[in-house]
Amino acid sequence: MKGEARMDLLSLRCFQVVARHEHISRAADELRVAQPSVSRTIARLESELGVPLFDRRGRRIRLNQHGAAFLRRVDRALGELEDGRRELADAAGAEGGSVTVAAETLLTLTELLSRFRATHPDVDVRLHQSPPDSMARRLRTRDVDLCLASQPLTGPALASVELLREDVLLAVPSGHRLADRQGVDVAALDGEPFVTPSRGHWQRALTDQLFAQAGARPTIICEGNEPGAIMDLVAAGLGIALLPAMARDSRPHEGVAWIRLQAPGCHRVLTLVRHKDVYLSAAARRFADFTVEHFRRAAPSSDGPLGG
Known part of the structure; x- marks a missing residue:
């Protein structure tokens, strides 16, 4: 490393998003900042670390072996900070909260969501339609709290319960x-x-x-x-x-x-999946418990609560 690295959370978050998209302009759109600002942030971070994080060919970028190794650490560090924020919010007794859910098809969620919102109107539910090959990554990076998957998800530290x-x-x-x-x-x-x-x-x-x-x-x-x-x-x-x-x-x-x-x-076989190493907020736990009970009433097939 050249000198003392002065990386900050915004730089790490910028790197994380660029690494996910492997595209500067798409990352800039998600971060809601100008594209040149994203490019400068990545260049500064690479200079501080002393190694390139991306391979560049014209306007295309690809995460290289240094970037992939660094991304694993960044995901873990930012994830721990996000877990800490959620845990403190729960400890402080914050009402409501939010839960982010991914499913392959949203048809599976319609009746469930209607009943959940009727009994938990203070919880903000956010939905993503997502293919299963990205679900494990999205759970690990805290993009989503829970996944409803219709085929087995592979990856370490995943806990699932059969719903249907x-x-x-x-x-x-x-x-x-x-x-x-x-x-x-x-x-x-x-x-x-x-x-x-x-x-x-x-x-x-x-x-x-x-x-x-x-x-x-x-x-x-x-x-x-x-x-x-x-x-x-x-x-x-x-x-x-x-x-x-x-x-x-x-x-x-x-x-x-x-x-x-x-x-x-x-x-x-429909399963509810979470990542055991990620803190599940009170709102997410309420949604998980409600989901298991909802499908148990519809067709008893659950094999127990989510692990973790």
Whole structure:
């Protein structure tokens, strides 16, 4: 290190955001500061540390090995300070508070949120729609307090509780050749056009898994990042899709017929996940407890409270 480093919290926060985006202008937008200011802050921090934190090629930047090592420490340090702030707010008896929740699809949260807000109107709930491959990182960096995940999250120090285990059904247009069937196997779907979210979403992962077990590949004709639109696309006759029983029960659609897919593992397991090394505020604990109880009343399947 060249001389004595004088890095401050604002510089570290700036580095953290730039490292996440690997893009100066996007980081500046999030930080709500001018782009040249972000560039100067990163340059000053690198000078203080005596090593480059990013590799630069033209206007593109990539976190290098020094930056990745430093980011792990910065995430930990800033996270501990944020945990301290939350813990002191709880100790001081601050009312209300906030909780930030990520879910793959917000449909899962609608009824839960309505009931939670009715009983806890003083708690500010913030939502993020997030793919599972970013959830573990967002929990670790305190971007979110809790995640509702429909596929297993991997990573150290994650604690989860099962909320719901439900069937996944085959949705087809009402006039489809299979619409009157009670059940079908995967072989009967060979060549059928599938509507599915893009890779990373649980429906796509399950579709690929079931077809792989049958030694086949699905014919994907539409994929995107709007899971809530899939039922409407099926009703419009665009293709068929795998959807949870919750979608059928919460939003009936006359243009869709539902069929049981006769394949092992054709179900969804919804879990509530937190990071055990991150302080969970009083507001977040209230939301977690409420969520477990909400799904327990709907369909008893929980295996206990969140660890930690």
